[in-house]
Amino acid sequence: DVKVTQSSRYLVKRTGEKVFLECVQDMDHENMFWYRQDPGLGLRLIYFSYDVKMKEKGDIPEGYSVSREKKERFSLILESASTNQTSMYLCASRSSGVETQYFGPGTRLLVL
């Protein structure tokens, strides 16, 4: 069974703080993704990575950065959190040979 885990289920941060969200997968997947989920907007892609140290912008990268130093770990960084980044953040991974993406449980972030 593919296992994708995220470091926190719930986070509360203050405006201006630097926030780290971590995602770990245990299936040696090459590709990893960060989405944010907002009601009525579905899942929007923030960044993705197809290999260690490689990253590509998704549809809404502004205000975010990512880091992939190891194959199993993909971090999402909010350099200076703002209230409009309050959202559910979902990580996903997939193997390059298979199209199916597997999701983590999500991190609900509240920025005050």
Added chain:
Amino acid sequence: GENVEQHPSTLSVQEGDSAVIKCTYSDSASNYFPWYKQELGKRPQLIIDIRSNVGEKKDQRIAVTLNKTAKHFSLHITETQPEDSAVYFCAASGGYNKLIFGAGTRLAVHP
């Protein structure tokens, strides 16, 4: 840009009825179309997918149809049960191994 539209945004049915959710996509190069189910407080999970070389696929009570010419695909759930209540997302493959998701449909099945 790449876009997936999903309708309806909410759907309420009686137990035992059928439910249909429809999606249209913009990128004619899309060739993979998964459907995810997200129960309250849980992660999205793949329930069925279809590739562009197939027009229909069934798995027990769920089926997906694809019309490549019209660029739309649909999820059909027959004999709905209360445990089918969830948010359903369609998606279409985009460039660079991406998936483009629809906005989601909240399905409520009433006993």
